[in-house]
Amino acid sequence: MNNQGVLSAQAELVLLADGRLVNKGSLQSNGDLSVQASGIENGADARISSQQAVSLSTPGELNNAGQISGGQTSLAATSLNNAGLIDGVDVSVQASSVHNTGRLYGDQVSVAADSVVNAEDAVIAARSDLSIQASDALVNQRGALILSAGDMALSADRIENRSARIEALGDLDIGARVLLNANEHLQTEVISDGGDTTTRTLYFTPSGDVDASDVAWMAVKPVGSIFGGGEWDEYSAHGRSRLFTHASAQALAQAGPVPDPVYVDPRLATWYHGPEPYVAAGMVTVGSGDNETQVWAEAQFAYTRDDPIWAALGITPPAGDAPGPMPRPISADNEVSGDTPQYREALEQWQAQAAPWVALGEKLTTLRSAINAELQPFDIYQNVTETRPALSTLHSEPGQILAGGNARLNIREQFTNQDSEVIAGGTLSALGVTANNQATQVQADITRTGTAYTWGVIGEDCLLGNFDCSPKYGWLESAVDQRIPTTLQVSELRHEQHASDAPSVSSGPSVNLGSALFQPVADPASGVLFQTDPNFTQQRRWTDAGAQLALLALDPNTLQKRLGDGFLEQRLVREQIAQLTGQRFLGDYTSDDAQYLALLTAGATFAQAFEKHVLEQGEFKGLGIRTREQFAGHVENVVNSPSGVRYYKDGRVIYLQESTGTVVIRNPSSGESTAFQPKDWAGCVSALPQRSTPY
Structure with a gap:
């Protein structure tokens, strides 16, 4: 037929x-x-x-x-x-x-x-x-x-x-x-010099590269047992430094052999290298050969009672100064007088007076031993300028799975999200397998140029002319010109719900309308360039930017055309909110229409404040404010750095910045705000609500 x-x-x-x-x-x-x-x-x-x-x-x-x-x-x-x-x-x-x-x-x-x-x-x-x-x-x-x-x-x-x-x-x-x-x-596209360029010092240790910014301090590890059992080795013999990193300090502070916050104290390096708090008295050998003899050495004490080391190491400081010479069971002419009650009493008093220094020494020995176990040696270090590449996205058409409310995804076997977006305004539930988020990876090179220093033989040390020579060690210099492979990853990938963190983006919302739902408007008298297919909307109206124009009492006939009608505008706003915040809605909004109206109203009230207070009344000119952008920046500065904050019962917040004479009143729920510079600062502030805490 x-x-x-x-x-x-x-x-x-x-x-x-x-x-x-x-x-x-x-x-x-x-x-x-x-x-x-x-x-x-x-x-x-x-x-x-x-x-x-x-x-x-x-x-x-x-x-x-x-x-x-x-x-x-x-x-x-x-x-x-x-x-x-x-x-x-x-x-x-x-x-x-x-x-x-x-x-x-x-x-x-x-x-x-x-x-x-x-x-x-x-x-x-x-x-x-x-x-x-x-x-x-x-x-x-x-x-x-x-x-x-x-x-x-x-x-x-x-x-x-x-x-x-x-x-x-x-x-x-x-x-x-x-x-x-x-x-x-x-x-x-990979831009070889498009990323950060930094000057770095890198130390190459047996456990990997260490950046200078990760080093808490450097230690010359003691050779003898005095600092916790160090042993003689070639490295220590040359007095070479080892690295003590911030990571080691944090680990020891939280879960070391004896967890203690002192490990992250910047003064610990001085105490580590400093003198022993207490060195016991005793006979020591002086001289050599035929001149060798034994002499008595008195006890040595370091750190006065008001030194900060006591509090830092958690040792009760002494009530008085360090004791004098330790009592001895011999007379002045070295004749043995015997272990008398008077001697024992004097010795006990002396030991009690020396006890804080003994305890401090034991604690410092424990700390030094723990630190020694964490020290990292290095034979090579570099001073370099490092340039990292950047990955530029020339074109992107991500897949988008979006829900204004809850999204329930029951995927039984395989869920692949490749350089794309899954965003829910409510709860995002994965009832089957979880998403395999795949971000495109591109290989590129980090460039390093500068100087490398390698420990080795730099010459000879000879005692008698050219005889009895031994190697002379030091740092050998060489040029660095390295290409280090790295992987760059595309960031346009999201799998989020309403509570997600804000990602970092550099572009605005896409205006590639794509589908046949949006059509160009042929009528030159129309106020928009694109409209949502009338067959779909069936004369229903969505809140559009005309609401803002009405609030500002502006004639739309004197303005440039808007991109699209209310349905299209709200879609673009949804995209921009998702890009800038990672969220489907702002605040507590659950309706696109209500959210868009609030944004338009907030923008209108801000514009009205600019028109009234800056253009008409001449306020803020002393601060060099002439444009809406400058005004907006100043308002945010006041909100972020106020000298005082007050509260209305209806929830509005007053931000005061006395240094610039600015008052900002903002409604957190709607985003509306106004700002002005009162001529009588004191009178204005006294007339405002005085409550300094929220209701």
């Missing part, structure tokens, strides 16, 4: 055809419209429509390049190929395969098929809820959009979102064996 004209019914229209139906005209009905044929083709500019139900059924192919619309639109076919528009209140599609290159809309949309392909720039969108069930595969191709203004449920054996967008403004449920969210059109 071929129709090139208009076939219309005031009530019900029923077409039953043994062969194919080819419609190049119009089939329309004020009642229900039903078509059954071996195949159905609705050509470009052709129309099948009804005010009530539209039911198209075929055991073959259903090809649509025109428009199919009704109250309840039901399509059943072996294969559905849509290059036109399918629309309705309740839209139901049942087919073995669905291939959409056009627009498939509905208040409620339900698609059941073996395979569903939403081709490049195509749209499947529901004004309320959307359900797609594919027993085999659901593929969303480059620039395509699957959108629900309410909740969305997707189910398939395999779901592929390839540089495309899946977005539910409400909750999102995805169930699949395999989920792929991929950025298939990522282009990067």
